[in-house]
Amino acid sequence: MVMSFTSRTSHLKPEGAYQVLARANQLEASGRKIIHFEIGQPDFDTFSNVSLAGIRAISEGHTRYTPPAGMPSLREAIAEDAGQRRGIHIDPEEVVVGPGAKPALFFPTLALVEPGDEVIYPDPGFPTYEAMIRVAGGVPVAVPLVEENDFSFDLEVFDRVVNVRTRLIILNSPSNPTGGVMPVTDLEHIAEKACAYDCWVMSDEIYGRVTYEGLVAPSISSIPGMQSRTIIVDGFSKTYAMTGWRLGYGIMPRALADRVGLLLTHSVGSTAQFTQYAGLDAIRGPQDQVAAVNKEYQRRRDVIVAGLNDLPGIHCRTPQGAFYVFPNIKATGMTSDELANLILEKAGVALLPGSSFGEHGEGYLRLSYATSIETIKLGLERIRAVLLN
Ligand code: PLP
Numbered sequence: 001m002v003m004s005f006t007s008r009t010s011h012l013k014p015e016g017a018y019q020v021l022a023r024a025n026q027l028e029a030s031g032r033k034i035i036h037f038e039i040g041q042p043d044f045d046t047f048s049n050v051s052l053a054g055i056r057a058i059s060e061g062h063t064r065y066t067p068p069a070g071m072p073s074l075r076e077a078i079a080e081d082a083g084q085r086r087g088i089h090i091d092p093e094e095v096v097v098g099p100g101a102k103p104a105l106f107f108p109t110l111a112l113v114e115p116g117d118e119v120i121y122p123d124p125g126f127p128t129y130e131a132m133i134r135v136a137g138g139v140p141v142a143v144p145l146v147e148e149n150d151f152s153f154d155l156e157v158f159d160r161v162v163n164v165r166t167r168l169i170i171l172n173s174p175s176n177p178t179g180g181v182m183p184v185t186d187l188e189h190i191a192e193k194a195c196a197y198d199c200w201v202m203s204d205e206i207y208g209r210v211t212y213e214g215l216v217a218p219s220i221s222s223i224p225g226m227q228s229r230t231i232i233v234d235g236f237s238k239t240y241a242m243t244g245w246r247l248g249y250g251i252m253p254r255a256l257a258d259r260v261g262l263l264l265t266h267s268v269g270s271t272a273q274f275t276q277y278a279g280l281d282a283i284r285g286p287q288d289q290v291a292a293v294n295k296e297y298q299r300r301r302d303v304i305v306a307g308l309n310d311l312p313g314i315h316c317r318t319p320q321g322a323f324y325v326f327p328n329i330k331a332t333g334m335t336s337d338e339l340a341n342l343i344l345e346k347a348g349v350a351l352l353p354g355s356s357f358g359e360h361g362e363g364y365l366r367l368s369y370a371t372s373i374e375t376i377k378l379g380l381e382r383i384r385a386v387l388l389n
Contacts, residue, residue, distance in 0.1 A: 011134045015127050016356025020340070024350035034344075035379040037351040037367040040176060040324070042241035046278075047289045050240055053281030057274035066270045069261040070097025070249070074276045077283045078249055082234060085208075086219045088227050090251055096260045097249045097279075099271045101206050101235035104250030106132045107263040108231045109168065111256060112200055113138040117167035122153065124326070124354055124361030126176050126204070138167065144360040147328060150317060151180030155189055162193045168200045169193075174207040174217055177357045177366040178326040179301075179319025181211065184218040191223045202231045206248070207322040209239040209290055212298045215320050221251075228253055238322075239290055240282040247271060247279045297323050300369040300376055307380035308367075312387050323370045326354065330363040332387070340365060346389075347382035 020038045028034050045051070057063075069075065075092040083090035098104055105128055113119060115137030121129040123142035133140045143158045145151040153171075162169070169190060173182040194201050203220050211217050221230040235248025250260065264270070301318070304325055308316040313332035316325050329339055336353035343349050343365075354364030369376060 008135050008137065012131055016352050019356075020344065020350050020352055023344065027344070027348065032348050035347075035349045035375055035382065036371065037349060037369070037379060039370065040368050041243040041370060042238060042293070042323070043370045043372070044241045044293055046241050046245065047282070047285075049285045050242065050278050050282045053285075054245070054274050054278035057277035062273045062277050064273055066273050066276060068265040068268075068270050069257065070095065070271060071273070071276045071280075074280050074283075077280055078251075081283050082232065082249075082251055086222045086232075088221055091254065093254050094257050095249055095251050096257050096264065097247070097271050097276065098264060099246035099248070099268055099275075100237060101204070101233050101248030101250075102128060103264065103268065104231070104233045104235070104248055104260075105129070105202065105204065106135075107260045107267075108200075108202065108250060108252060108256060109133065109136050109138070110263060111259045113167050116165075118161075118163070118165045119168045119170065120158070120161060120166055121170040122172055122175065123359060124177050124357030124364070125170075126172060127357065129170050129172075130358070139165075141166070142358060142360065145175065145178055145180060147317065149186075150320070151175060151178035151326065152182045152186045153190065155186060158190065159193070162197055162199075164197055166197050166199045168202055170202045170204065171220060172204040172206075174211060174319070174321025175324075176207065176322055177324050177352070177354065177361065177364075179322045179324045180326075181215065181217045181320040184223075187218055187220045188223060191220055191226050194229060195225060198229075200229050200231065201226065202233060204233040206233060206235055206238055208234060210294060210297065210323060211321040212294065212301065213320070217321055231256070236279050236282055240279075241293070242278070242282070245272075245275045245278060247275050297369065300371075300373055301325070303373050304367065304369045304376050304380070307376065311380070311384055314387075323368055325367050325369065326361075326364050327367070328363060329365055336362055336365055343383055343386055347379075347386045349379045349382050 079090040113136040232251040316327035340353040354361030
């Protein structure tokens with residue numbers, strides 16, 4: 001049979017992290033000991049109260065369909081918790097629960113973007129943004145994140161590209177891959193333009209609780225007048241180390257939430273019921289483990305940033321959030337692909353080239369420090385040996 005596929009899917013490619021992981025696994029299978037800095041997920045186990053709540057839910061028979069947009073009790077808990085953290089009022093009907101945060105990115109995009117509509121997104125950025133814009137038929141318009149601004153938007157470029165055809169502006173703070181947090185002044189600037197051009201804003205806040213030195217990452221939804229045009233994307237994967245449970249949510253105006261609920265109805269159906277019970281416990285239960293984990297990430301961040309800055313040809317800013325560093329490697333004279341490959345093949349250290357997050361990621365690497373300090377130190381030593389050779 002001749003295989004032919006739709007043009008709306010022809011641009012899709014795997015996430016860089018999965019490709020590097022596959023090569024790292026191959027090397028491991030051949031007996032090499034590989035150090036993993038490529039994986040974007042917490043290395044901690046799901047908090048035990050949360051796991052136990054999930055197990056209890058299964059044993060009590062909570063293994064059935066739920067309403068497509070989520071169990072009412074979970075939507076209520078999310079509305080209260082997410083609203084209180086951002087200083088806004090959220091109705092439970094504005095919360096749409098899904099299997100991970102990704103559906104809260106994908107489905108609102110499908111519901112809002114017509115073919116030909118322009119969508120602004122951060123570059124370097126999470127690869128799903130460009131993928132979902134193109135699947136929807138939209139025109140992706142990249143805005144660079146600038147290192148000198150701690151990887152916030154290049155507002156000059158933003159001002160040039162935002163226009164009447166812009167339907168949606170995607171923000172991600174704290175950011176994957178840079179760890180940068182957008183300051184409130186930048187958010188205010190973007191909010192003003194979003195109102196002037198009447199566009200939607202999608203604010204991916206999945207790393208919103210992973211911040212350092214007491215910083216609270218501002219949400220554009222808290223700026224007066226913005227909630228009615230903002231989709232907040234958040235979830236449980238990073239905050240509660242629940243990546244494999246698949247639980248996330250979007251918060252958006254009621255009419256859009258209803259439309260996204262219909263897309264869920266006809267695609268995933270609903271999110272696993274026991275997963276939702278576990279999520280309920282995560283929100284309602286003690287939050288001290290979130291703070292403890294962040295403290296540990298901060299120790300690791302300080303070790304990895306200091307270690308990277310000590311390497312020839314590399315300099316690295318100190319990110320304020322997420323568990324990624326995004327060192328500048330331009331002075332090595334290599335492309336990010338070349339250096340990432342060299343480090344994997346020669347040093348046995350898996351990390352990602354910045355270019356896998358977009359054109360403006362060239363000249364950088366992404367390392368995830370969701371791993372032990374001992375592993376971080378060993379990885380840095382190995383990288384040093386390769387760079388000095
Ligand atoms: N948004 C960003 C910026 C991410 O880095 C990720 C996962 O890596 C997601 C969304 C997706 O989260 P989930 O696994 O809950 O679907």
